[in-house]
Amino acid sequence: MIKLLKIHGSENTFFILDVTQFSKKPTLNEISALTVALKQSDYKNLNNIDGILVVDKSDHADCLGKMTVVNADGSIASMCGNGLRTVSRYLANKYGQTKFKVETRDADLAVEKYPDLADQVPSFGVTISPIRFNQQDFPFSNLKTDQIRDQKVPELDPDLKFTAIAVPNPHLISFVSKAVLKSDKLKDLGTYLNGENPYFTDGVNVNFAQIIGPDTLFVRTFERGVGFTNACGTGMSSTSLAYALNHYQGDFAKTITVYNPGGMVKVKVTSENGEYHLQLIANATNLGHLNINESDLLNHDFAKADYQPTDEESAYQKWVTKLQTQA
Numbered sequence: 170m171i172k173l174l175k176i177h178g179s180e181n182t183f184f185i186l187d188v189t190q191f192s193k194k195p196t197l198n199e200i201s202a203l204t205v206a207l208k209q210s211d212y213k214n215l216n217n218i219d220g221i222l223v224v225d226k227s228d229h230a231d232c233l234g235k236m237t238v239v240n241a242d243g244s245i246a247s248m249c250g251n252g253l254r255t256v257s258r259y260l261a262n263k264y265g266q267t268k269f270k271v272e273t274r275d276a277d278l279a280v281e282k283y284p285d286l287a288d289q290v291p292s293f294g295v296t297i298s299p300i301r302f303n304q305q306d307f308p309f310s311n312l313k314t315d316q317i318r319d320q321k322v323p324e325l326d327p328d329l330k331f332t333a334i335a336v337p338n339p340h341l342i343s344f345v346s347k348a349v350l351k352s353d354k355l356k357d358l359g360t361y362l363n364g365e366n367p368y369f370t371d372g373v374n375v376n377f378a379q380i381i382g383p384d385t386l387f388v389r390t391f392e393r394g395v396g397f398t399n400a401c402g403t404g405m406s407s408t409s410l411a412y413a414l415n416h417y418q419g420d421f422a423k424t425i426t427v428y429n430p431g432g433m434v435k436v437k438v439t440s441e442n443g444e445y446h447l448q449l450i451a452n453a454t455n456l457g458h459l460n461i462n463e464s465d466l467l468n469h470d471f472a473k474a475d476y477q478p479t480d481e482e483s484a485y486q487k488w489v490t491k492l493q494t495q496a
Contacts, residue, residue, distance in 0.1 A: 171466050173459040174259060175214070175476075178251030179400030179451055180431025182217060184459065185259050187224045195467060197223075201243035206469040208241045214457070214476045219395050222252045224259065227272040233260040235272040240394030247274050247337040250402020250449045254280075254293040258453040261293075275299060275337040283450055287491075289484035290452050294437075297336050297406040297447040306335040311367045317341070319415045324368060325358065332411040336447070339369070339393075340407040342376045344415070350379050350389060359391025376404045378412070386412060387428045399431030406447045409436035413445075421445070432489050452488075454481050 174185040184207070188194050195203075204221045223237040236256045238246040253271060257280040261267055267282040278296040286292050302316045309317075312324055317333035325331065329343045341362070345354075355377045363372040372393040379387045388408050390401035409425040417423065421440035426433065434451035457478040465473060 170460050171463050173461070174255075175218070175456040175459060176222075176255040176259075177431070177452075177454050177456060177482075178254045178402060179405075179429055179434060181219055181249070181251035181398055181400045181402065182456070183220050183222045183249075183252055183255065184218060185222045185224055185256060187259075189224075189226060191463060194225075197237065197239075197245070199467060201239055201245070203467065203469065204239045204241060205243045207471070210469075210471055212471050212474070214478075215459070215471055215474070219392075219398060220246075220249075220252075222249070222256050224256055229270070229272045229277050232270045232272045232277050233264050233266060237274065242394045244394045245274075246394065248297070248403055249338075250295060250297050250406055251400055251451070253278065253295045253402070254449070254451060254453040255455075257282075257293045257295060258291060258455070271295075286452055287484065287488040289481050290454070290488050292451055293453050294448050294450040295402075297403060297449055299337055300410065300445050300447065301335040301337065302333065306337070307333060307339040307369060307373060308371065309333065309369050309373070319411075325362075326354070329354075332415065333373075334407040334410055336403045336407045336410075338403045338407075339371070339373045340376055340404055341369075341373050342378065342408050342411040344380060344412070345377045347379055350377050350387070355389060355391055356397070359396070363391070363393050374401060374404055376401070376408050378408045380412070380416075381428070384412075384423055385426045385428075389430065400429040400434070402434070402449050402451075405429060405434050406436050406449050409438050410445055410447060413438045413440075428492070432485070433492050452485060454485050455479050456482055 221239045225235045227235040238249040270277045280295045283292040332342045359375040362369045375391045390404040392398045405427040425436045437448040439446045459476045461474040
């Protein structure tokens with residue numbers, strides 16, 4: 170039998186699939202097909218996911234494991250900050266450690282256990298890296314610039330200012346009014362830039378942020394390969410950096426509170442010797458466990474799958490309810 174954990178970070182929901190369980194390790198193509206099949210299935214406990222987080226052994230020094238992110242459409246993401254927190258919790262429980270590294274597609278990232286946010290709301294802090302600004306790291310083209318830093322981009326919108334940061338997932342960020350945040354602009358721009366277009370040919374995550382107080386933001390993300398999502402860890406991290414670059418005026422030793430449709434996170438933004446550092450701190454919630462025969466899983470036969478929920482989501486929702494009075 171194969172055991173999958175259903176988890177979420179800020180309601181960004183995934184299954185964790187530890188491929189060391191298999192008698193014959195599935196290929197990444199097989200897992201991509203499995204992700205699409207789960208998302209398209211008729212089973213309510215299986216299809217309400219943003220993807221699968223694949224966990225494997227790592228041969229990198231100090232890394233307890235390796236994480237690969239498979240989006241709901243079967244595509245591969247460079248990173249997922251919300252997902253990394255949940256994988257960190259899984260590996261911490263598996264190996265009995267609270268501070269270590271996890272191998273990801275672009276970097277080995279430091280993670281650590283933080284104090285619980287509330288009763289049954291465990292939290293982890295994870296490094297978001299590498300941080301890049303150059304055109305080739307997205308890539309983008311036909312915008313007459315090598316970097317986009319707090320500037321109008323008339324090809325995308327005649328009024329809004331944008332900042333482009335890859336962490337390493339590519340993000341386009343705009344600070345907007347409440348009225349713009351509630352309009353269809355984010356949906357329209359996100360849909361356009363993640364379809365066939367001359368500017369971001371590989372697609373891009375689009376984030377609209379409202380400044381709701383000192384060092385306090387609300388962020389909504391249209392995620393590449395997903396669409397609107399309750400939260401995007403790399404999106405909130407890159408948006409926090411954009412806020413720091415545009416509003417701190419050189420003072421980076423602060424922690425930014427970021428609210429989102431799925432809850433709230435904290436992002437520590439620091440600068441040292443011209444390099445920026447980000448740490449994303451928030452929940453890592455275990456929603457349930459799925460047990461299924463190995464061949465049934467890979468053949469997308471979910472009829473006999475046994476899903477058992479935990480009670481952590483009710484605790485998380487109580488915490489979120491308290492947050493809503495503060496946002």
